[in-house]
Amino acid sequence: MLLALVAAHLVLACALPAVAARSTRAAFGLAAVLPAVTLVWAAAMAPAVLGGAAVEENLAWAPALHLTFDVRLDALALVMIVLVSGVGAVILAYSAFYFGRRSPDASRTSALLLFFAGAMLGLVVADDLLTLYVFWELTSIASFLLVGQSGLHRANRRAAVQALLVTVFGGLSMLLGFVLVGESAGTYRISAIVASPPTGGAVTAGIVLILLGVLTKSAQAPFHPWLPAAMAAPTPVSGYLHAASMVKAGVFLVARLSPAFASSAEWWLPLVVLGLATMLIGGWRALGATDLKRLLAFGTVSQLGFLMVLFAVGGRLAAVAGAALLLAHGLFKATLFLVVGTVDKVTGTREIGALSGLGRAMPGLAAASALAAASMAGIPPLLGFVAKEAAFEAFLLEGGLRGGVVEVGLVAGSVLTVAYSARFLWGAFATKPGVDPVTPAPASPGLTVPLWITSLAGLVLGLVAPVAAVLAEAYGDTLPARTAEEAGYHLALWHGFNLALGLSAVALAGGLLLHTGRDRVAALTRRLHHRVSAQRGYELVVSGLERLAVLVTGRLQVGSLPVYLATVLLMVIALPGIGLVLGWAWPGDVPVVHEWIQIPLGIVVVAAALAMVRARRRFTAVLLVGAVGYGIGGLFIVDGAPDLALAQFLVETLALVAFVFVLRRLPAHFTERRRPRRAIQVRKGVLAAVAGITVGVFGIVLSGARTAPATASEEFVRLAPETGATNIISAILVDFRALDTVGEITVLLVAASGTASLVLATRHDRRRRGKVRASGSGTPAHEKEVSG
Amino acid sequence: MSAEDTRVPWPRWDSPTEDWMLPGDCPVTSERTLLLELAARILFPAVLVFSLYLLLVGHYGPGGGFSGGLVAGLAFVLRHIAGGSSEGAEIGARIRVRPPVVVGVGLCVAVVTALVPAAFGAPVLSSTKVSVHVPLLGEFEIVSSLALDVGVYLLIVGVVLDLLRSLGSGIERDALDAESEAAS
Numbered sequence: 008m009l010l011a012l013v014a015a016h017l018v019l020a021c022a023l024p025a026v027a028a029r030s031t032r033a034a035f036g037l038a039a040v041l042p043a044v045t046l047v048w049a050a051a052m053a054p055a056v057l058g059g060a061a062v063e064e065n066l067a068w069a070p071a072l073h074l075t076f077d078v079r080l081d082a083l084a085l086v087m088i089v090l091v092s093g094v095g096a097v098i099l100a101y102s103a104f105y106f107g108r109r110s111p112d113a114s115r116t117s118a119l120l121l122f123f124a125g126a127m128l129g130l131v132v133a134d135d136l137l138t139l140y141v142f143w144e145l146t147s148i149a150s151f152l153l154v155g156q157s158g159l160h161r162a163n164r165r166a167a168v169q170a171l172l173v174t175v176f177g178g179l180s181m182l183l184g185f186v187l188v189g190e191s192a193g194t195y196r197i198s199a200i201v202a203s204p205p206t207g208g209a210v211t212a213g214i215v216l217i218l219l220g221v222l223t224k225s226a227q228a229p230f231h232p233w234l235p236a237a238m239a240a241p242t243p244v245s246g247y248l249h250a251a252s253m254v255k256a257g258v259f260l261v262a263r264l265s266p267a268f269a270s271s272a273e274w275w276l277p278l279v280v281l282g283l284a285t286m287l288i289g290g291w292r293a294l295g296a297t298d299l300k301r302l303l304a305f306g307t308v309s310q311l312g313f314l315m316v317l318f319a320v321g322g323r324l325a326a327v328a329g330a331a332l333l334l335a336h337g338l339f340k341a342t343l344f345l346v347v348g349t350v351d352k353v354t355g356t357r358e359i360g361a362l363s364g365l366g367r368a369m370p371g372l373a374a375a376s377a378l379a380a381a382s383m384a385g386i387p388p389l390l391g392f393v394a395k396e397a398a399f400e401a402f403l404l405e406g407g408l409r410g411g412v413v414e415v416g417l418v419a420g421s422v423l424t425v426a427y428s429a430r431f432l433w434g435a436f437a438t439k440p441g442v443d444p445v446t447p448a449p450a451s452p453g454l455t456v457p458l459w460i461t462s463l464a465g466l467v468l469g470l471v472a473p474v475a476a477v478l479a480e481a482y483g484d485t486l487p488a489r490t491a492e493e494a495g496y497h498l499a500l501w502h503g504f505n506l507a508l509g510l511s512a513v514a515l516a517g518g519l520l521l522h523t524g525r526d527r528v529a530a531l532t533r534r535l536h537h538r539v540s541a542q543r544g545y546e547l548v549v550s551g552l553e554r555l556a557v558l559v560t561g562r563l564q565v566g567s568l569p570v571y572l573a574t575v576l577l578m579v580i581a582l583p584g585i586g587l588v589l590g591w592a593w594p595g596d597v598p599v600v601h602e603w604i605q606i607p608l609g610i611v612v613v614a615a616a617l618a619m620v621r622a623r624r625r626f627t628a629v630l631l632v633g634a635v636g637y638g639i640g641g642l643f644i645v646d647g648a649p650d651l652a653l654a655q656f657l658v659e660t661l662a663l664v665a666f667v668f669v670l671r672r673l674p675a676h677f678t679e680r681r682r683p684r685r686a687i688q689v690r691k692g693v694l695a696a697v698a699g700i701t702v703g704v705f706g707i708v709l710s711g712a713r714t715a716p717a718t719a720s721e722e723f724v725r726l727a728p729e730t731g732a733t734n735i736i737s738a739i740l741v742d743f744r745a746l747d748t749v750g751e752i753t754v755l756l757v758a759a760s761g762t763a764s765l766v767l768a769t770r771h772d773r774r775r776r777g778k779v780r781a782s783g784s785g786t787p788a789h790e791k792e793v794s795g
Numbered sequence: 796m797s798a799e800d801t802r803v804p805w806p807r808w809d810s811p812t813e814d815w816m817l818p819g820d821c822p823v824t825s826e827r828t829l830l831l832e833l834a835a836r837i838l839f840p841a842v843l844v845f846s847l848y849l850l851l852v853g854h855y856g857p858g859g860g861f862s863g864g865l866v867a868g869l870a871f872v873l874r875h876i877a878g879g880s881s882e883g884a885e886i887g888a889r890i891r892v893r894p895p896v897v898v899g900v901g902l903c904v905a906v907v908t909a910l911v912p913a914a915f916g917a918p919v920l921s922s923t924k925v926s927v928h929v930p931l932l933g934e935f936e937i938v939s940s941l942a943l944d945v946g947v948y949l950l951i952v953g954v955v956l957d958l959l960r961s962l963g964s965g966i967e968r969d970a971l972d973a974e975s976e977a978a979s
Binding site: 649650652653654657658660661664665668669671672733734736737738740741742745746748749752753755756758759760762763765766767 | 866905909
């Protein structure tokens with residue numbers, strides 16, 4: 008059932024464009040059904056799964072390579088399914104009203120969103136490292152296409168490429184890490200690796216590589232800039248991929264593997280340090296953002312850092328808090344993104360400076376946002392508060408240097424979180440002095456009902472904390488608790504007056520204080536920005552790579568035919584030539600001539616070759632090349648190879664014709680003005696002579712190097728009648744070695760299209776109904792646009 | 796227009812309906828060689844038939860898809876040189892197929908031939924013999940790998956036609972453009 012659900016997502020995604028051609032709303036509505044079904048199914052399985060009986064399925068993919076699709080539904084997967092499928096269904100339903108009925112993007116977006124939902128579902132239930140990797144990259148590709156949209160706008164293209172480069176770079180190194188860990192463990196099954204974690208130097212290297220994938224996917228510092236840039240995507244896409252689900256993939260993988268590796272410092276140390284740094288950087292940058300969506304994006308970066316810290320340390324309570332925060336964040340961040348989408352839709356702007364008085368005009372929207380923002384800020388009685396309390400409590404109980412440092416970091420991060428939550432509400436809904444109040448267009452219920460669902464879910468799960476607690480603690484219990492107090496902690500709305508509550512109050516007060524000085528803070532973030540910027544780092548790396556590529560290409564591709572030819576010939580002399588000298592075996596009985604006709608033919612070939620060296624005109628040289636070719640064809644006939652000779656004559660004729668075609672555009676003589684220098688001529692001559700002699704000696708030595716009888720040939724002769732061919736050459740070409748033939752004709756196809764595109768590159772014909780309407784040899788307009 | 800009007804009047808039913816010379820009306824009279832045109836007109840169909848012969852005889856003697864395709868390609872080369880076609884190498888005056896399409900069709904035929912046995916549970920690229928009895932002519936043996944040869948044949952013809960399009964008329968057009976630019 009689980010595998011079937013994943014497959015159904017991918018299959019239905021392929022069918023959606025056909026539906027979207029009739030009605031885009033129906034396409035999004037249909038797309039929303041499948042995630043909803045998945046959520047209901049997962050909820051039905053939940054009692055059994057939480058009772059300890061995980062649902063497992065597997066499908067042999069390439070049994071010979073031990074590759075299988077292993078999937079497993081456990082507590083952590085359930086939490087993620089709530090985000091992937093639950094939030095996914097809500098956002099898809101919202102998209103039906105966000106995208107216009109005639110929107111050209113709707114068809115593609117609906118299909119890609121559902122495809123992404125399927126890939127993400129596969130990712131969270133994968134129980135095999137390689138299966139996980141496949142789905143991981145599929146989500147990256149879906150994200151690339153969704154951010155890029157139609158590719159018409161430069162901002163979309165740049166953001167899409169940045170997201171792809173960063174996440175795929177991480178993904179590839181993660182694959183290496185998976186291989187190292189999987190080979191050390193002897194299995195790629197995640198549940199088996201977690202049950203008995205491998206150790207050793209290779210595993211340490213593997214962990215570091217996996218972390219690279221985790222950090223890039225979850226937009227941790229210093230890889231975070233791709234996430235704010237990806238906000239170029241439509242808002243529902245950002246809300247789904249870049250807040251609720253895809254960016255959680257890194258966090259999810261940490262949560263998956265923490266039970267195995269959390270005891271080693273190379274696992275938790277980078278994650279905790281970078282996670283805290285990310286939480287602070289993201290929160291700080293959110294305070295300077297003037298675009299509501301960008302503000303939320305930096306908020307997501309910050310929260311991802313928070314989650315990373317919680318899952319990395321591998322304690323029971325931290326993990327419980329992490330799982331609860333995972334849920335809470337998905338719910339409140341999806342709500343807030345949908346709010347931004349609706350605000351954008353009804354007012355036409357997302358700029359804080361342009362929005363004023365919207366709270367008065369749309370009190371319902373403001374209330375839903377306030378609930379979500381309060382959850383984000385950690386205000387009771389919302390789920391975000393419950394999670395944050397548990398997080399504070401976890402590190403208070405842990406104590407020690409790590410606990411203390413993390414606690415301080417988390418409180419500081421929470422102060423920033425409260426501040427940007429307040430900034431969001433103020434920016435979107437407050438009445439600002441000096442700004443004209445906006446007059447929003449009426450919002451359809453489709454743009455407000457979905458966000459109420461996620462907003463209220465955060466409130467209900469907070470009020471009825473035990474429901475979320477069952478889910479979060481089922482995951483947390485897979486990790487060891489250090490103390491009895493930690494083991495006995497349960498998520499609840501009220502734990503009495505304790506230090507954790509005090510820290511929440513400090514965060515709230517500090518955040519609101521920061522918000523009152525918002526103008527000064529915003530100015531300060533902008534002032535600090537340009538000195539330290541990870542975005543500039545990314546740009547430097549990419550432009551550096553480009554410059555290196557130009558440098559290398561410039562050195563290798565000098566544009567001189569003699570240089571290319573010399574390189575090829577030198578390699579022939581150097582590599583196979585050495586083998587020739589080492590394995591020297593001159594055959595004893597090589598007859599020089601065995602048919603008298605070979606003598607005149609040989610003389611023709613040699614004479615033509617020598618004459619070619621003296622040729623001044625290109626046309627003469629081409630004719631002499633033809634003479635050499637025909638002479639060799641004649642030798643083939645003499646030696647009894649009519650097939651070979653026929654092909655040789657035909658190819659030679661065609662080559663001659665092609666040469667003559669090309670010669671029309673080349674100078675008649677090889678050197679127009681003066682003779683080349685003597686030294687260069689000598690060097691070229693020596694190289695050509697040595698290369699030619701090497702090849703000739705090769706032919707003779709190799710003909711004598713065959714020691715065993717040609718068994719393969721005998722087999723061919725014996726089997727040829729069975730293939731219905733009395734011509735053995737043909738039997739080899741179309742039967743015994745048919746795969747080679749298919750490969751060779753593919754090469755021909757590539758060569759032909761390459762030649763055609765080189766010659767016709769600068770020419771463009773605009774055809775209509777088989778006739779050329781417009782033609783020219785300059786640069787067409789679209790290429791000018793592409794090259795900038 | 797009614798069908799009556801389009802009917803050819805009976806005294807003229809055997810008058811030529813198309814230009815006998817291949818290039819039709821060639822505007823550049825100075826570059827024509829009548830002898831070559833005539834030779835091309837006579838040889839072209841014969842060479843094409845010969846290429847088909849080579850294709851079919853490949854299993855029993857020198858020939859095969861590669862040689863047959865090259866021979867057919869050379870027939871088009873002859874026509875191109877004689878006709879000096881300005882629009883590239885069309886296959887025949889009536890059917891206009893773009894050369895890349897021919898190349899692609901050839902590769903598709905070859906790949907499909909390779910994959911079809913897999914549908915019957917046989918290994919990819921395996922072949923089978925079919926005996927057909929044709930009245931008057933006797934037993935025929937057809938080998939399924941002939942289809943692969945047909946793919947090769949089409950692809951080679953396409954490659955040669957593409958060569959004529961790019962190196963032949965493409966370069967010709969460039970040269971004309973350069974001349975007209977130099978003149979203006």
